[in-house]
Amino acid sequence: MQDPRTDFDPVNAEHQLTIRIAWYYYVNNMTQQQIADRFGLTRVRVNKVLANSRETGVVQIRINSKLASCIELEHGLQELFGLGRVTVVPTPEDPRMIFRVLGVAVAPTIHEQLFDGCIVAVGWGRTLRQAVLETQSRVLQGMTVVSLLGGLHYGSANNTVEIASSFAGLFGGSHYYLAAPVYAPSAQYRDMILAEASVQDVLGKAKKADLALVTVGDLTERSLMFELGMVSPDDARTLKATGAVGDLLGRWLDRDGVEVNHPLNRRAISLELEDLKRIKKVVLVSGGPYKADIIRAVLLRNFVHELVIDEATAQQLLEQGI
Template structure:
């Protein structure tokens, strides 16, 4: 029999096979520990230790899958607690990219069921929003219009630009895309105001403001966030905004808020060319997406702004939100 205090890689092939066989018998074939102990002529206690060893070494992975009824109850609790129209809850997945895809699947389905001919969708930036455009689901083509709610960049994050996402959404759902011909972030408020005064920029933003839907991500103030990686803000600026101004996150990349949902009036916001939280409040169906566990605090602040109508996230994030709010 394998020694339980030995690393799996250090065991002989025959001992590895035996450990795997015990795990298969118990977890897949439903054999009891008593049956296994008799089969291998070892004590029941030893079987329990070997099964624990199988879990520790990764031979066995235990995943809790929520019953559909439980997921529906979780969605209802979120809707009641935060006055949402809908909550889209995906099963938890240990891989961040896979988790993002699962949430994107739900959002893609929601849009497929709710977009109508000539619908207008204001689109933000980010990996979670981009995943909706890239999800290869079957949808009914609509003559929809996807309008950038934020400027863009020519740096390495092009695939997560609002403009690139709009183009892919238009191709997927049918219809057209509208580019916001401005950078997402500028160096100071004066430059920002100059862009806002430009008729082309103003016209695009006005189209976004009267959209029936908005598709946006929720960002946190982590120094390694996507916005910092792209060079739009420095780690120091994020740290100071968090510690000195109480900023916990942003919606869509274009407005920053505190934990209580109040606008942070941060120097960060004064450099963004895009919609604001007040603009989102006037859009009937704002779909906010966040899949990362580290963003729960930012999600809570975002929900408290009162600008979100549909939240798309994971089951663990949903439970954490309910716990924190309670």
């Protein structure tokens, strides 16, 4: 079976070259110039191939040690929010790298908690997409992956459908998704969609999940919701007016974790947030100081068991307190 983490053809010559370059660099400890000379390439080309091999998950790096400052933050957040486990990793200097850093951080947590016959419920977004790329594959019998919310009407690597299918593909499992948008055109249409048998079936499986992987979105132009046009500037203005600080599964929350009174919340097609409490283990993976308010809001709802976060944001949460 082709590895779902990459679009490469297993017999593609370019892919084979990528693997060889990565092997010589990371395993044989050859320099980039030595590899360039060996294959008749420029050093710039070798550098780009190595960078791409990291981005696509062909090469995965594990660091089996922790910074003392991160450990201190982990203990602090566990105590503050009553969490079972917290993983804190250094904040990247380049904010665009935050998704990859968090994906690397959560991958071991994902891998160790899966088993034959398990049900995994997943959200969407760039962080979870990176988590899929960084998670090691293995065969699990009877594994099921379900989406926690609706998706886009077109293909996107960050879409709920693609994330669920890619994740299931890592373990030879099956996947189910909500054949509906994140936001219905109206509250009435949302109710009709939620009443459909197929939608109820997926949501029913989600409630029985052994593990849920979720992330959150903030209320700035950085948000994937804004980037994809799912939330308009007008929506942002009215959401802020209600006190919203960000969303979880398309549900917009205020600083205290309460769903705000806004039309988008009445049109959202996703698992009810209170139903997350039925799931055996909920892992929130998110970071960036601009998301501190929404992360705190979600943690106050007490349905998150484990948190994966970056150092700067963890520090901000501790300073804010309950």
